[in-house]
Amino acid sequence: MAIQQKKKNVVIVGLGWTGSIVGLELAREGYDVLAIERGHDRNIVPNWSYPTTADELKYALRLEEMEKLSNTTVTIRRSLSDTALPYRQLGSFLIGTGVGGCGAHWNCQTWRAHPEEFHLRSYVEKTFGEQIIPEDMTIQDWGVSYNELEPYYDFFEKVAGVAGEAGNIKGHKTGEGNPFEAWRSNTYPMPGGGVTYHGKLFAQAAKSLGYHPFAFPAAIATQSYTNPYGMQMGPCNYCGYCERFGCLNYSKGSPQMCVLAAAKRHKNFQYITRSEVLRIEKSANGETVSGVTYIDPEGREIFQPADMVVLASFQMNNVRLLLHSALGQPYNPQTNEGVIGRNYAYQINVGSATAFFKDKNFNPFIGTGANCMALDDFATNRIDFAKEGFIGGVRIDCNQTNGQPNRSLPLPTGTPAWGAGWKQAIGDWYGRNLGLGLHGSCMSYRDAYLDLDPTYKDKYGRPLMRMTFNWHENDIKLAQFGSARQEEIVKALNPDSYNLRRMQDNEPYDATAYQTTHTVGGAIMGENPQNSALNRYLQHWDYHNLFVPGANAYPQNLEQNPTGTVGALTYWMVAAIKNNYLKNPRPLV
Amino acid sequence: MFYKTDSFQEKTGLLVTEKILSVIKSGVTRRHLLIGAGACAASALSARHIAAQPAGPVPLEHYQRVYFNGQEWAFIMAAVARLIPSDGRGPGAIEARVPVFIDRQMITPWARGEDWYHQAPFNYDAPHYTGYQGRYSPAEAYRIAIPAIDKWAQENYGNIFARLSAARQDAVLEQVQKDGVPIDELRSGDFFSFLWQNTKEGYFADPKYGGNYDMVAWVYIGFPGARASFLDWVDKDNVRYRLGPVSIDGQRA
Numbered sequence: 001m002a003i004q005q006k007k008k009n010v011v012i013v014g015l016g017w018t019g020s021i022v023g024l025e026l027a028r029e030g031y032d033v034l035a036i037e038r039g040h041d042r043n044i045v046p047n048w049s050y051p052t053t054a055d056e057l058k059y060a061l062r063l064e065e066m067e068k069l070s071n072t073t074v075t076i077r078r079s080l081s082d083t084a085l086p087y088r089q090l091g092s093f094l095i096g097t098g099v100g101g102c103g104a105h106w107n108c109q110t111w112r113a114h115p116e117e118f119h120l121r122s123y124v125e126k127t128f129g130e131q132i133i134p135e136d137m138t139i140q141d142w143g144v145s146y147n148e149l150e151p152y153y154d155f156f157e158k159v160a161g162v163a164g165e166a167g168n169i170k171g172h173k174t175g176e177g178n179p180f181e182a183w184r185s186n187t188y189p190m191p192g193g194g195v196t197y198h199g200k201l202f203a204q205a206a207k208s209l210g211y212h213p214f215a216f217p218a219a220i221a222t223q224s225y226t227n228p229y230g231m232q233m234g235p236c237n238y239c240g241y242c243e244r245f246g247c248l249n250y251s252k253g254s255p256q257m258c259v260l261a262a263a264k265r266h267k268n269f270q271y272i273t274r275s276e277v278l279r280i281e282k283s284a285n286g287e288t289v290s291g292v293t294y295i296d297p298e299g300r301e302i303f304q305p306a307d308m309v310v311l312a313s314f315q316m317n318n319v320r321l322l323l324h325s326a327l328g329q330p331y332n333p334q335t336n337e338g339v340i341g342r343n344y345a346y347q348i349n350v351g352s353a354t355a356f357f358k359d360k361n362f363n364p365f366i367g368t369g370a371n372c373m374a375l376d377d378f379a380t381n382r383i384d385f386a387k388e389g390f391i392g393g394v395r396i397d398c399n400q401t402n403g404q405p406n407r408s409l410p411l412p413t414g415t416p417a418w419g420a421g422w423k424q425a426i427g428d429w430y431g432r433n434l435g436l437g438l439h440g441s442c443m444s445y446r447d448a449y450l451d452l453d454p455t456y457k458d459k460y461g462r463p464l465m466r467m468t469f470n471w472h473e474n475d476i477k478l479a480q481f482g483s484a485r486q487e488e489i490v491k492a493l494n495p496d497s498y499n500l501r502r503m504q505d506n507e508p509y510d511a512t513a514y515q516t517t518h519t520v521g522g523a524i525m526g527e528n529p530q531n532s533a534l535n536r537y538l539q540h541w542d543y544h545n546l547f548v549p550g551a552n553a554y555p556q557n558l559e560q561n562p563t564g565t566v567g568a569l570t571y572w573m574v575a576a577i578k579n580n581y582l583k584n585p586r587p588l589v
Numbered sequence: 590m591f592y593k594t595d596s597f598q599e600k601t602g603l604l605v606t607e608k609i610l611s612v613i614k615s616g617v618t619r620r621h622l623l624i625g626a627g628a629c630a631a632s633a634l635s636a637r638h639i640a641a642q643p644a645g646p647v648p649l650e651h652y653q654r655v656y657f658n659g660q661e662w663a664f665i666m667a668a669v670a671r672l673i674p675s676d677g678r679g680p681g682a683i684e685a686r687v688p689v690f691i692d693r694q695m696i697t698p699w700a701r702g703e704d705w706y707h708q709a710p711f712n713y714d715a716p717h718y719t720g721y722q723g724r725y726s727p728a729e730a731y732r733i734a735i736p737a738i739d740k741w742a743q744e745n746y747g748n749i750f751a752r753l754s755a756a757r758q759d760a761v762l763e764q765v766q767k768d769g770v771p772i773d774e775l776r777s778g779d780f781f782s783f784l785w786q787n788t789k790e791g792y793f794a795d796p797k798y799g800g801n802y803d804m805v806a807w808v809y810i811g812f813p814g815a816r817a818s819f820l821d822w823v824d825k826d827n828v829r830y831r832l833g834p835v836s837i838d839g840q841r842a
C-alpha cells in the first residue's frame with residue numbers, strides 16, 4: 001500500500017528547464033508547489049567547480065551527468081516490420097537526469113522558430129499545393145502562432161541570459177544578426193561575444209558566395225548580467241568544457257542558476273530529489289488526474305495528491321509516463337488513430353565538412369557550446385519546396401566548441417585508423433582544421449512513433465518505450481541540399497584538403513553516433529483531439545488538470561534547436577494557467 | 590622490451606647509454622626523451638639532467654594490476670604498443686602508460702556495464718544500429734576475447750599475440766578489427782572497439798586516471814589540458830596558444 005502525502009496545489013514531474021519555470025512562476029502566485037526530480041541535486045558548487053570539472057573522460061565520455069540506461073531506456077527499430085532492440089548505451093541522443101535536467105549541460109544555442117513553422121501544413125498547402133505533401137507525412141499546424149508566442153520568447157531569452165545580435169526588430173532590419181529571422185520586440189539582453197578564428201574564416205567564405213553569416217544567439221553571458229528574477233551571470237571565459245558539462249563559471253544559462261535559485265526563496269516551493277515518478281493517477285471522475293505515485297530514495301512507493309500535475313520530465317519521458325499511466329489513447333500507425341506516441345520526429349544533423357589547413361592554427365580548445373557562425377539563407381520560409389523536392393529548412397554553421405582530444409580530433413580522409421600513421425597524423429592535424437555542420441527540420445510520418453515494447457522491461461519490470469523511426473526521402477534530400485551548400489563554402493575556404501560527410505540515398509537512421517538530443521513529438525499540441533494529445537495551451541485534451549510542456553508538443557521538428565521554443569511555449573502555458581485556468585479549472589479549449 | 594630505442598637514436602643522433610636506458614626502464618619517461626626530435630636540445634638529455642628528475646612511477650613490469658591477469662597484461666602491453674607505437678614523432682601508448690589506465694578502468698562501473706541497459710535477451714550478432722548488443726560488459730569482453738585471440742594467433746601464426754613480430758601483431762589486430770577472430774558470443778570487432786577506445790582514452794585523458802603520463806600526449810598535440818580559461822585568446826587569430834598544459838591535480842608540463 002502506497003504511503004499517502006498531504007495534498008499539494010501543484011505537483012511538477014522533473015526539474016529541468018520546463019519544470020523549473022513552472023515551479024517558480026506558480027510559487028510566485030502563492031500556490032503550494034512540489035517538484036519531484038528523479039536525479040540528484042546539482043549546483044555549481046560543489047558539482048562543477050574548477051578544476052575537477054575540466055575532465056573529458058568523466059563528463060564527455062563516461063557521461064557523468066546523464067541518466068544511467070540501466071534504470072530505463074528505449075528500444076529502437078527502423079520500421080513496423082523490424083524487431084526493436086534496446087538502446088543499451090547512450091549514442092545518437094543523450095538523456096538528462098538530475099536537477100537542471102539537460103539544461104544544466106546543454107550547448108545553450110537559443111533560437112526562435114520561423115512563423116511559417118507553426119502552421120506548416122497550411123503554409124505548404126497554400127503556397128505549394130497539398131499534392132507536394134507525401135501521403136504518409138503527418139505534418140500538422142501547432143494551434144499557436146508566432147505572434148502569440150513572441151512575448152514569451154522575449155521573456156525566456158531574458159531569463160536564460162541570451163547574447164546575440166538582433167536582425168529584425170519589429171520589422172526593421174538592423175543590418176546585423178540574422179537578416180531572415182522573424183520580427184522580435186527587443187534586442188537580445190546581451191550583445192554577442194566574439195567568435196574565434198574559424199568563425200571569421202567561415203564568415204568571409206560565406207559572404208564571398210553572397211550568403212549572410214552571423215554569430216549564433218546563445219544563453220552564454222558575454223558581460224555581467226542580472227535577469228528578471230534577479231539572478232546573476234558573469235562573462236564566459238571560453239573554457240572549452242561546455243556541452244555535456246556544468247558551467248564552472250556562472251556563465252551558462254541553466255535552470256539552477258537562472259530560475260531555481262529564485263524559486264528557492266519561496267517557502268511554498270519545495271522540491272525533492274532521487275525520487276522517480278512511476279505514473280500519474282486518474283481521478284474517479286474520469287476528467288482529471290489526482291496526483292502522482294513515486295518511489296522515494298528509500299525505495300518506498302508514495303502517492304502525492306495534487307490539484308494539478310505538470311509533466312515536465314523531457315519529451316521522451318513525458319510520452320513514456322503518459323503511456324504508463326494510460327492517459328490518452330495510444331497511437332496506432334495501422335489505423336492512424338490515437339494520439340499518445342504520434343508524430344515522433346528527430347533532427348537533421350548528419351552532414352559535415354571538415355577543412356584542413358597546414359598553415360593555420362585554430363586553438364580548438366578555445367570554445368563554448370556556441371562559439372559559432374551560421375547562415376539562415378536556407379530557412380524554411382525561403383526554400384521553394386516544390387522545386388527542391390523537400391519540405392523544411394536547413395542551417396549551415398561553423399562551431400568550435402572544444403578541443404578535447406578524444407572527441408575533437410578530425411583527421412583527413414585516408415588517415416590510418418590506428419598505428420604509426422595515426423600517431424603522425426594527430427601531431428600534424430590537431431588544431432589545424434575547422435568544421436562545418438548542418439541542422440535541419442525533420443518531418444513527421446505515420447510510421448515514426450512511440451509505443452510500448454513487447455519484450456524489454458525497465459528496472460521496475462514495466463515495458464520499455466519503443467521508438468519506430470527511420471529517415472525518409474524528404475529528410476535525406478534536405479540533408480543533401482545542406483551538404484551541397486557546405487561543399488561550396490568549404491571550397492571557397494581553399495583548404496589543403498577537406499572531408500565531406502554527406503547523407504547517402506536511402507541512408508538509414510543509426511543510433512550509435514551522437515547527433516542531437518532534439519527528439520520531438522509523441523504528445524503533440526494541436527487544434528483537434530483526434531490528432532493531438534494536447535490543446536494549444538499544452539493542456540491534456542482529456543484530463544484538464546494535466547499540463548505537459550516540452551518538445552513532445554512539436555507536431556514535427558523545427559529547423560533550429562528546440563529549447564528557445566520550449567521555453568516560449570512553457571511561459572505561454574504558464575500565462576494561461578495563471579490568468580485563466582486556476583481561476584476556473586476546466587478545459588481551456 | 591617495452592621501449593624502442595632505435596628511433597630515439599635515429600632522431601636525436603645520440604647513443605642511448607645503458608644508464609639512460611635503465612632510467613627510461615625505471616619509468617622516468619620524461620617528455621624530453623619521448624618526443625625525441627627537434628624540440629628538445631641535446632643538453633636536456635644529459636645523464637645529469639635525467640638523474641635530477643624526480644623518481645618516476647613504477648615500471649610497467651612491476652605495476653600492481655587491479656584487474657588483468659598475466660596473460661591479459663602481456664596482450665595489452667603488446668597490443669597498445671602497436672595501436673600507438675613508440676617510434677616516430679610523439680609518445681607511444683607505452684610511454685603514456687596506457688596499460689595502467691586500461692587496467693584501472695576495468696574496475697569502474699562503466700567497464701562493469703553498470704551504466705548500461707543490461708537485460709536479456711541479448712543478441713550480439715544483431716545489426717548494430719542501436720549500439721553494441723552483446724551480453725559481456727567491457728571488462729568481461731577483455732577477459733573472454735584475449736585468450737580467444739591468443740588461440741587464434743597460435744593456430745595461424747604459431748605463437749600467442751605478445752610473442753609475434755610487430756608485422757604479425759598488426760595483421761592479427763586487423764583481423765580482430767574486421768570481426769575475423771571467432772570469440773564466443775562476441776564479435777571480435779566489438780572487442781577491438783573497446784580496446785581502441787580505451788587506448789585512446791588512456792593516451793588523452795587526464796593523468797589522474799593513470800595514462801597520459803606527464804601529459805605527454807597533450808604536449809605532443811598541443812592541448813592545454815585543464816586550463817579552461819581563454820578569454821584573452823579569442824581574438825588572437827592564427828596565433829598558437831602560449832601556455833602548455835596543466836592537469837586537474839595541478840601539474841604543469
Ligand SMILES: Cc1cc2nc3c(=O)[nH]c(=O)nc-3n(C[C@H](O)[C@H](O)[C@H](O)COP(=O)(O)OP(=O)(O)OC[C@H]3O[C@@H](n4cnc5c(N)ncnc54)[C@H](O)[C@@H]3O)c2cc1C
Pocket residue numbers: 013014015016017018019036037038039094095096097098099100101102103104105106107108109110111243244275276277278312313314315317321369517518549550551561562563564566
Ligand atoms: C548535450 C546536450 C546539448 C544540448 N544543447 C542544446 C542547445 O544548444 N540548444 C537547444 O535548444 N537545446 C539543446 N539541448 C536540448 C535541451 O537541453 C532540452 O531541450 C531542454 O533541456 C529540455 O527541457 P525539459 O525541461 O523538457 O527537459 P530536461 O531539461 O531534460 O529536464 C527533465 C527533468 O525531468 C527529470 N525526470 C525525467 N523523468 C522523471 C521521472 N519519472 N520522475 C522524476 N523526474 C523525472 C529528469 O531527470 C530531468 O531532470 C541539448 C541537450 C543535450 C543533452
Ligand code: SF4
Pocket residue numbers: 220221236237238239240241242243245246247248249250251252367368369
Ligand atoms: S564555455 Fe563558458 S558557458 Fe560554457 S561551461 Fe565554459 S565558461 Fe561556462
